[in-house]
Amino acid sequence: MQMAKTPAVFLLIFSTLFISLVSADWNILNQRKRNSVRANLKSYCESWRINVELNNIRGFNVVPQECVEYVKKYMTSSQYKADSERAMEEVKLYISGCCTLRGDGKDAWIFDIDDTLLSTLPYFKKHGFGGNKLNASSLEAWMTESKGPALKHTLSLFHDIKDRGLRIFLISSRKETLRSFTVDNLIKVGYHGWTSLILRGLEDEFMEVKKYQSRVRQRLVDEGYRIWGIVGDQWSSFEGLPGAKRTFKLPNSMYYIA
Known part of the structure; x- marks a missing residue:
């Protein structure tokens, strides 16, 4: 037994x-x-990138060094292009049925500029895809060359919204000293017909971007404008009051602007 x-x-x-x-x-x-360190690193970096987009990770100065290669691959991939195009398709779907325009010239739409209308990828390809701490002077020097390519998905949307009769306001955290270079760049790649380009003056330079953007929107509302939507790549483009009826964020995990 x-x-x-x-x-x-x-x-x-x-x-x-x-x-x-x-x-x-x-x-x-x-x-x-075990032998799956690479797979786990990819999962970690993808999770980090997604949580940046969800605004769960805020205020980072640089992309984690172990994730720079993954951010680079995404920002230069067909997936980034597809994600951006899908966001713009959602804008078009919204605008096609959301808005009863009054025809009084007070229906408005807001666009950010960098990585919304114009791409800064040519600059960041040479400066670590966010893995290096941002050098504002270096970036501004690049902006004076007026060589930022248009993001084709937003170029098409820009003209679609303009043709519907909405007034387009470009609100950027770029400095006022960059106005002529910014206008040259925008026109060169196909943007034209906006109502106003608003850049940061001396009195705005030390203000948080979200407060600056909010103050500009308040001024527009005080002037009687109805803000139907905002397109931007940073959460600071949307935060604060007054807001828009809808906001649409484009992907960008290379840098964070508060």
Whole structure:
């Protein structure tokens, strides 16, 4: 009888050990110790990027060094293009049925500029895709060259909204000293017919961008404008009051502007 019990006892011990090993294998810490470090790093970096877009991760100065390559791959990928195009399709769907325009010249739409109308990717390709701390002087020097390419998905949307009779306001955190270079760049790549280009003056330079943007919107509302929507790549383009009836964010995990 004792001999008959031995295989059963051995099987029970082996099964318990196997279950323990399988359970341990699902522990993320153990996963990192095995050969799946690369896969887990990809998951971590993708999760980091998504949480930037969700505004859960805020105020970062640089992209984590281990994630720079993943951000680079995304920002230069067909997925970034597809995500941006889908966002603009949602704008078109919204604008096609949302708005009863009064025809009094007070129906308004707001666009940000950098990485909304114009791409800064040519600059960040040479400056670490957000892995290096942003050098404002260097970026502004690049802006004076007026070589930012148009983001084609927003170029099409820009003209669609303009043709519907809405007044377009461009509100940017760029400095007023960059006005002529910004206008040259916008016109060169196909943007024209906006109502006003609003840049940061000396009195705005030390103000948080979200407060500056909010103050500009308040001025527009005080002038009687109805803001139907905003398109931007930073949450600071939308935060604060007064708001718009809808906001649409384009993906950008290279930098964060508060």
